Amino acid sequence: MTTLRLRPEDPADTGAVRRVLAAAFARPDVTTPPEVRLVDELRAGDAWLPKLAMVAEYGGEIVGYALLTRVRVCADGVNAPALVLGPVAVAPHRQRIGLGGAVVQAALEAATELGERLIVVLGDPAYYRRFGFSRADRMGLTSPWSGLGEPWQALVLPPTTSNEPPPPQGDVVFPPPWSKV
Structure with missing residues (x-):
């Protein structure tokens, strides 16, 4: 029996x-x-947030990856922390058996455990909708990719306390490496 390990x-x-x-x-x-x-x-x-770089190990081989890194949401002089999901990858010989979804879910759960509130992603709406993502522009979030419409998405994670403020709105500022993608 082949074992899947997410870590x-x-x-x-x-x-x-x-x-x-x-x-x-x-x-x-x-x-x-x-x-x-x-x-x-x-x-x-x-x-870079080491606890949020997740691998899928299948049969002892690393075959999947999902990365969450820090971004900032800026509005009215306030810089609120958020995360961006990506890239997400599965080795071609292990695609279409659920490993991508499993490693993404593991990353989202790790972010929730760390008390994160907001994650953005640029990707296939049909795929990311299954995790709860929806259009980021409708949540008051803008970025260099806002003009793409539906692929620019966001997910609000559950609050860790009952009196937590709502997730931030504003311009999502990515770290410099993202400008090269």
Whole structure:
């Protein structure tokens, strides 16, 4: 029986994560997909949150990845913390068996446990809707990708206390590595 293990990325996993990203985002016109460089640069910066870089280990092999990193929501001089989901990847030989959904769900649960309130993503609305994401623009969130409409999405996580303020609204500011994607 093959076992699925979902866990935070360990520093020793860097090479395996790079291979999963490179295979999942492979294109004939580039040797290193931008998603690989994005994760490398995020890993080296202030937006990196080690407990929120999740891997899916299937049969002892790392085959899936979901990353949550820090972004800021800015409005009226206030800088509120939020997260961005991405990239999400599954090795091609293990796609379509639920590993992507499992590793995303593990990342969302880890964020909830850490008391995070808001996650944004740019991706397929039909896919991310199953996790509770909906249009970010309808939540008062803007970004360089707002003009894309439905793919610009957000998820409000449950509050940890009953008197917690509502999630922030405003312009979502991404760390510099995102400008290269």
